[in-house]
Amino acid sequence: MTDRPSGTVADVPELLEVERYRRLAEAGLDRFIAEVTVDDPHCLTAPATPAVLRAVLVGRRFLAARRRGKLLLLDTADVTLGVRFGMTGTLVVDDRPGVDDLLYAPGLDARWIRWRLRFADGGEMALHDPRRLARVVLGPQEGVLGPDALTVTVGQLRAALAARGPGPPLKARLLDQSRVAGIGNLLADEILWRAGLAPGRPCATLTDAELRRLQRHLRTTLEELALRGGSHTGDLMAERHVGGRCPRDGAELARGTFGGRTTWWCPAHQR
């Protein structure tokens, strides 16, 4: 299943991974759904129940596969099914997983299929999630999410970072999905490192030039890492350990906590 050397960190779903799942989900469009099976009701968000899901999906088909941040959206003519992947979830369509390998779950295991639907043509779409952090939502509130990080404009970013005072740490604000949607812990560190901005910088104190720089690096970092293969392919990745050094200037990286997540940054060039 995997050709990745053992010991390498694998794909946890941030924006880039969910975009891959979305593309995979397009293989499931326009195929009539014959059966819905919930192997683990824990993955359903109220008021969805196995019976409700069957009622709204069986006999229907998905017409579009969209994504906003880390949320996958599957539209039928009547309702939209939302899927959140947590830290270990992946989508499987016709036995093809969305990623080659998952952190803490090398390869697929039938025990960890939480939800699946069978198409009338015999194919299947399934949610695979060892840690049970993924969720299926009926009619998710898309409006609670901020603009998607891949296409956020400078104006939208300015609004997202606004605060009454100096505001919370920049990184905490970037991780807030209601401000900007799609940035996870690894992407946040990589983007801030490339943009030369310190994670603890109060988010409302950025100058206009810094704001534009951040927006540019948001887009280019996401594009570049998408080509490389995912959120874990950043330049900073190999140095996320005690004694790790900045690939740009060789300074020893600092470690701290922002927005509740472990953060690595270069105290020499990130200001």
Next chain:
DNA sequence: CCGGATGTTCACCT
């Protein structure tokens, strides 16, 4: 054996 891990939500603090 123990601590930590890339996400989200919630209860509980300050």
Next chain:
DNA sequence: GAGGTGAACATCCG
């Protein structure tokens, strides 16, 4: 109200 913290979820890895 705004932010922060820690827990919970369950598994794997160093």
